[in-house]
Amino acid sequence: MRKHILILAVAAxxxxxxxxLKGAGIGAAGGAGVAAASGGDVEKGAAVGGAAGAVVGxxxx
Numbered sequence: 147m148r149k150h151i152l153i154l155a156v157a158a159x160x161x162x163x164x165x166x167l168k169g170a171g172i173g174a175a176g177g178a179g180v181a182a183a184s185g186g187d188v189e190k191g192a193a194v195g196g197a198a199g200a201v202v203g204x205x206x207x
Contacts, residue, residue: 150188151178173199 177195181188 169203
């Protein structure tokens with residue numbers, strides 16, 4: 147499980163070039179972290195968090 151979080155953290159860092167991708171990366175990392183902490187599915191948490199982060203990044207820009 148920690149391996150998934152590490153991979154997502156690296157992916158989030160590498161996506162920091164664009165505001166929308168940055169929001170998606172941060173959202174994915176946050177969603178995965180919450181899912182891991184609560185015992186949920188890390189991949190689904192990352193997907194939902196990434197989608198939400200992309201929407202927020204688009205609206206904020």
